[in-house]
Amino acid sequence: xxxxxxxxxxxxxxxxxxxxxxxxxxxxxxxxxxxxxxxxxxxxxxxxxxxxxxxxxxxxxxxxxxxxxxxxxxxxx
Amino acid sequence: xxxxxxxxxxxxxxxxxxxxxxxxxxxxxxxxxxxxxxxxxxxxxxxxxxxxxxxxxxxxxxxxxxxxxxxxxxxxxxxxxxxxxxxxxxxxxxxxxxxxxxxxxxxxxxxxxxxxxxxxxxxxxxxxxxxxxxxxxxxxxxxxxxxxxxxxxxxxxxxxxxxxxxxxxxxxxxxxxxxxxxxxxxxxxxxxxxxxxxxxxxxxxxxxxxxxxxxxxxxxxxxxxxxxxxxxxxxxxxxxxxxxxxxxxxxxxxxxxxxxxxxxxxxxxxxxxxxxxxxxxxxxxxxxxxxxxxxxxxxxxxxxxxxxxxxxxxxxxxxxxxxxxxxxxxxxxxxxxxxxxxxxxxxxxxxxxxxxx
Ligand code: SF4
Numbered sequence: 001x002x003x004x005x006x007x008x009x010x011x012x013x014x015x016x017x018x019x020x021x022x023x024x025x026x027x028x029x030x031x032x033x034x035x036x037x038x039x040x041x042x043x044x045x046x047x048x049x050x051x052x053x054x055x056x057x058x059x060x061x062x063x064x065x066x067x068x069x070x071x072x073x074x075x076x077x
Numbered sequence: 078x079x080x081x082x083x084x085x086x087x088x089x090x091x092x093x094x095x096x097x098x099x100x101x102x103x104x105x106x107x108x109x110x111x112x113x114x115x116x117x118x119x120x121x122x123x124x125x126x127x128x129x130x131x132x133x134x135x136x137x138x139x140x141x142x143x144x145x146x147x148x149x150x151x152x153x154x155x156x157x158x159x160x161x162x163x164x165x166x167x168x169x170x171x172x173x174x175x176x177x178x179x180x181x182x183x184x185x186x187x188x189x190x191x192x193x194x195x196x197x198x199x200x201x202x203x204x205x206x207x208x209x210x211x212x213x214x215x216x217x218x219x220x221x222x223x224x225x226x227x228x229x230x231x232x233x234x235x236x237x238x239x240x241x242x243x244x245x246x247x248x249x250x251x252x253x254x255x256x257x258x259x260x261x262x263x264x265x266x267x268x269x270x271x272x273x274x275x276x277x278x279x280x281x282x283x284x285x286x287x288x289x290x291x292x293x294x295x296x297x298x299x300x301x302x303x304x305x306x307x308x309x310x311x312x313x314x315x316x317x318x319x320x321x322x323x324x325x326x327x328x329x330x331x332x333x334x335x336x337x338x339x340x341x342x343x344x345x346x347x348x349x350x351x352x353x354x355x356x357x358x359x360x361x362x363x364x365x366x367x368x369x370x371x372x373x374x375x376x377x378x379x380x381x382x383x384x385x386x387x388x389x390x391x392x393x394x395x396x397x398x399x400x401x402x403x404x405x406x407x408x409x410x411x412x413x414x415x416x417x418x419x420x421x422x423x424x425x426x427x428x429x430x431x432x433x434x
Binding site: 010012013014015017018021022038041044045048049051052053065 | 121123127145146148149150152153157158159160161162163321325351355
């Protein structure tokens, strides 16, 4: 299990989801990915995408205009 | 094109990929297939022009509203997986050279549909799926969903009879999934025409509420104002190349072109100010500092005189519009230090209507 980072700042919906999806496809079950975004829509879209695809959102943190979403890769990636 | 049937008769559950735009039609088409016991997964193609969260994410007044990606929402309603595919690069050739031309605006709908179905065909081959479904309804859209153009999409995409349109299948020749009995043709629908009533009734039957109803179409290319800005950008640059940032910026702010050499993109409210600020690394920006006022990006190759003119226009949109003098900071990309310009706001009668793109 490892931790990875993804910079999705300045990208607008649905690009943060697409980048997350493509990155998660390269990871293994149990790996964690923290996505940093500035589009507030990502706070809905990334969890929705995770629910559909069997991944878990571990945390969503706000830091000013930035949003850090940590996702744990499920078994179905 | 007739596709051959696997020789070994197997009873496995058949799999279809559904083109999910986020609208009601694709939601219903996928639902109809689920009801027939088909395993359905969704695919959504992002061209860069899609009407999605973008503008909502930008404008502050819209920030309070719950935001959602409609394609993800549809997939959640259906309980299916959704694959979102970035086709920004590949889509350029569709938009720039559509063999069937454009619709009412810059929308190359017929080529676009063919392209998407072709991409879906590649996808089902790669993932071992059996067929493709779309939410198309005969006669619904003037370009891509006519009786004579629907076979064009099936043919040119290469999907042939692997392309099933559950909402209007009864008007079309049986496809492979129907002929093989994977789906029951009698339970497919016969919607046609522009009326949305049958879809709304079916949605009610299934208990779907709060679905997206985009006016015009699924992308900004059907929008006259957007198309005008796109064509203006190409004309001003002398070529039709574009990047994602370019086409996003066309959705934001007031676009004012006082000269073929440059245009201004002026923020209209706080959300847009923030968004445009994010582009200061790439574009010269003008910001009124003596009064409260918007930020503007300068796009093109303005001369010194043009910059003065631009500053006067930006001052016009600030709270200092009636002042004798207004200070405007000019930031150049990569420069820490701003240049201060002191200008007289341009009187409204000097701002030509024709400058607004
Ligand atoms: S409206 Fe846009 S996305 Fe939809 S078919 Fe036409 S060009 Fe393609």
